[in-house]
Amino acid sequence: VPRPYELYYWPNIQGRGEFVRLALEDARAGYVDVAxxxxxxxxxxxxxxxxxxxxxPFAPPFLRHGVLVIAQxxxxxxxxxxxxxxxxxxxxxxxxxxxxQLTIADAVAEAHDVHHPVAVSLYYEDQKREAKRNAESFRxxxxxxxxxxxxxxxxxxxxxxxxxxxxxxxxxSLFQLVEGLTYAFPRATKRATRKTPRLLALxxxxxxxxxxxxxxxxxxxxxxxxxxxxxxYPELDP
Amino acid sequence: VPRPYELYYWPNIQGRGEFVRLALEDARAGYVDVAxxxxxxxxxxxxxxxxxxxxxPFAPPFLRHGVLVIAQxxxxxxxxxxxxxxxxxxxxxxxxxxxxQLTIADAVAEAHDVHHPVAVSLYYEDQKREAKRNAESFRxxxxxxxxxxxxxxxxxxxxxxxxxxxxxxxxxSLFQLVEGLTYAFPRATKRATRKTPRLLALxxxxxxxxxxxxxxxxxxxxxxxxxxxxxxYPELDP
Numbered sequence: 070v071p072r073p074y075e076l077y078y079w080p081n082i083q084g085r086g087e088f089v090r091l092a093l094e095d096a097r098a099g100y101v102d103v104a105x106x107x108x109x110x111x112x113x114x115x116x117x118x119x120x121x122x123x124x125x126p127f128a129p130p131f132l133r134h135g136v137l138v139i140a141q142x143x144x145x146x147x148x149x150x151x152x153x154x155x156x157x158x159x160x161x162x163x164x165x166x167x168x169x170q171l172t173i174a175d176a177v178a179e180a181h182d183v184h185h186p187v188a189v190s191l192y193y194e195d196q197k198r199e200a201k202r203n204a205e206s207f208r209x210x211x212x213x214x215x216x217x218x219x220x221x222x223x224x225x226x227x228x229x230x231x232x233x234x235x236x237x238x239x240x241x242s243l244f245q246l247v248e249g250l251t252y253a254f255p256r257a258t259k260r261a262t263r264k265t266p267r268l269l270a271l272x273x274x275x276x277x278x279x280x281x282x283x284x285x286x287x288x289x290x291x292x293x294x295x296x297x298x299x300x301x302y303p304e305l306d307p
Numbered sequence: 308v309p310r311p312y313e314l315y316y317w318p319n320i321q322g323r324g325e326f327v328r329l330a331l332e333d334a335r336a337g338y339v340d341v342a343x344x345x346x347x348x349x350x351x352x353x354x355x356x357x358x359x360x361x362x363x364p365f366a367p368p369f370l371r372h373g374v375l376v377i378a379q380x381x382x383x384x385x386x387x388x389x390x391x392x393x394x395x396x397x398x399x400x401x402x403x404x405x406x407x408q409l410t411i412a413d414a415v416a417e418a419h420d421v422h423h424p425v426a427v428s429l430y431y432e433d434q435k436r437e438a439k440r441n442a443e444s445f446r447x448x449x450x451x452x453x454x455x456x457x458x459x460x461x462x463x464x465x466x467x468x469x470x471x472x473x474x475x476x477x478x479x480s481l482f483q484l485v486e487g488l489t490y491a492f493p494r495a496t497k498r499a500t501r502k503t504p505r506l507l508a509l510x511x512x513x514x515x516x517x518x519x520x521x522x523x524x525x526x527x528x529x530x531x532x533x534x535x536x537x538x539x540y541p542e543l544d545p
Contacts, residue, residue, distance in 0.1 A: 119459055124403050127410045127456050139402055141409040143381075148402055164377055164386055165362050171379040171409075172365045178416065186424040187437060188444030199424065199437045206426030218365050221357055 073099035074149075075133040077113045077126075080104040082297035083249075083290075085142045085177065086130040088170075091241040092146060094284040096153035102289070104129075143170040146238045155241070157233035166232045169222065169239045173246055176215040180253060181298045183207045183305060193295075193302070204305035208257035212250060216258075219243055220265035228267060229274070236275070243268065244275035249299035254306040311337035312387075313371040315351045315364075318342040320535035321487075321528075323380045323415065324368040326408075329479040330384060332522040334391035340527070342367075381408040384476045393479070395471035404470045407460065407477045411484055414453040418491060419536045421445045421543060431533075431540070442543035446495035450488060454496075457481060458503035466505060467512070474513070481506065482513035487537035492544040 074093060078086025080102070093100045103109040112121075116138065119125040123138030131140040132148070139145050147167050150156030156166045186203040187196040222231055231239040247268060250258040262269055275281055284290055293299055312331060316324025318340070331338045341347040350359075354376065357363040361376030369378035370386070377383050385405050388394030394404045424441040425434040460469055469477040485506060488496040500507055513519055522528055531537055 119463070124406065125456075125459060125463065126406075127413070127453075137399060137402070139406060141406045144402060144405045144409055147405065148398075160386075161375055164375070164382060167382045167385065168362065168364075168377060168379045171382055175365070182420065182424075186420075187440045188448070190444060190448055196440075199440070202425045202434075202437070206428060210426070210428055215365075218363075221363060225357070225363065 072135060073101055075101050075103050076130060077103050077109075077116060077133065078130040080110065081291065081294070083245075083293060083299075084130075084297050085174075087245055087291075088142050088173075088238075088242045089130050089132065089145050089149070090289070091245055091281065091284070092149055092153055092155055092238045094289070095236075095241055095278060095280050096155060097280055098149075098153055103133075143167060143174055146170055146242070150238055153238070155236070155238040157235075157237070162233050166237050166239050169219075169231055170242060172215075172218070173239070173242050176211075176246060177249070177298060179207060179211050179215075180250065183253075184300050184302060193300070197304075200302075200305060204254075208254060208306065212254065212257055213261040216247075216250075216261050216265045216268055219246075220268050223267040223271060229271070231271075236278075240271060240275055241281070244272050244281075247272040249293070252293040253299040253301055255301075256306050310373060311339055313339050313341050314368060315341050315347075315354060315371070316368040318348065319529065319532075321483075321531060321537075322368075322535050323412075325483055325529075326380050326411075326476075326480045327368050327370065327383050327387070328527075329483055329519065329522070330387055330391055330393055330476045332527070333474075333479055333516060333518050334393060335518055336387075336391055341371075381405060381412055384408055384480070388476055391476070393474070393476040395473075395475070400471050404475050404477050407457075407469055408480060410453075410456070411477070411480045414449075414484060415487070415536060417445060417449050418487065421491075422538050422540060431538070435542075438540075438543060442492075446492055446544065450492065450495055451499040454485075454488075454499050454503045454506055457484075458506050461505040461509060467509070469509075474516070478509060478513055479519070482510050482519075485510040487531070490531040491537040491539055493539075494544050 076089055104113045115121050116126060126140030130142060130145060131138055132145045139148050150166060156163055183204045184193045184200050186199045227234055230236060231243060314327055342351045353359050354364060364378030368380055369376055370383045377386050388404060394401055421442045422431045422438050424437045465472055468474060469481060
């Protein structure tokens with residue numbers, strides 16, 4: 070019996086952990102979402118405090134697999150990709166997937182910074198004015214730029230896949246990115262994706278993959294909420 | 308004769324390209340800093356516009372090597388690492404290096420967002436008030452947290468290297484991170500690094516590596532300036 074993967078991430082949000090959850094779920098890999106089990110949060114915090122063996126993570130998500138402790142979302146997916154059959158085998162394919170995943174990570178970070186432009190440690194309520202200014206630039210410049218870019222990537226490739234000739238973890242992450250943007254900025258995302266039919270079609274195709282569909286319908290999928298990265302504050306998407 | 312690496316990055320700043328330049332310089336790899344050559348900016352923009360073969364980059368830096376076009380700083384270094392002898396050969400070592408490099412990238416992004424909390428497309432002068440609030444949180448919370456983390460990594464390892472038993476591209480990047488923080492936030496960095504002797508010693512050791520030292524003394528090393536990521540605005544480091 071292969072050892073199951075142990076995913077460590079905050080138990081109440083999709084956040085960055087969701088990109089890893091989607092890959093594990095799509096591949097039906099055996100995994101434990103540790104912080105959602107009894108005593109799991111204590112274990113997560115012990116790793117963060119450097120009180121466990123292995124390379125200390127700066128922040129969740131991190132994955133424990135055997136003796137390895139691996140942090141940084143894109144790095145976890147780079148490690149899991151070949152093991153889950155979710156990336157082309159060649160170095161060129163893996164490098165392309167990693168590049169696109171890091172660009173998705175940049176988009177995710179910018180979507181987060183919209184509601185926290187001043188400080189992660191402050192509440193949204195304490196930076197609302199600044200958030201409004203940031204949101205305007207995100208909605209009108211950055212969000213369209215990112216979705217246009219990924220549409221271009223899909224167009225340049227086989228039209229259906231971000232990398233290579235089959236679904237990869239990048240496609241799963243693009244699904245999550247579009248879902249998150251749609252949740253947080255429904256109007257702006259609708260406007261921006263009018264010219265990105267391939268990206269929308271990819272989102273729909275991923276949602277229909279049997280393992281993804283059953284995951285999304287399960288209670289393992291945490292709903293979007295206002296503690297996560299993608300938050301719906303109507304004043305930020307007028 | 309092996310084909311030289313072609314680095315594409317903005318010609319007037321260190322920015323994110325500097326992490327790649329340092330690796331190429333330390334290894335004395337043959338490379339062309341394309342945008343600093345005649346007609347180079349045009350070539351850079353053609354790639355960004357998707358008018359060249361290969362996977363289109365979202366933003367510089369990107370590296371051309373044979374038929375491959377590789378973007379995202381950490382991804383470029385992950386690709387170059389084994390070729391330049393700047394990362395352990397094992398998957399575990401490469402994964403650890405990539406994780407740390409991505410954490411450095413997060414620190415760099417946060418250092419950038421200090422002077423651009425509202426929008427990348429606006430001038431600093433148009434977001435000075437917000438920058439002041441962001442800078443306070445960066446100086447007192449984030450900067451110390453990052454340098455403490457990397458000190459912990461150096462302490463847990465052999466004490467001298469971030470990954471494995473020799474210098475890697477992560478050490479070169481930590482040098483650049485400390486140099487950049489020291490330039491942009493001299494007072495806050497001095498305070499925060501009082502308790503990180505290993506990180507400061509690593510910075511000094513890297514600066515003395517012969518290839519790095521001769522690079523730093525050459526006109527290939529662009530000086531820090533207020534168009535880059537690390538900017539010295541005295542009002543942000545009172």
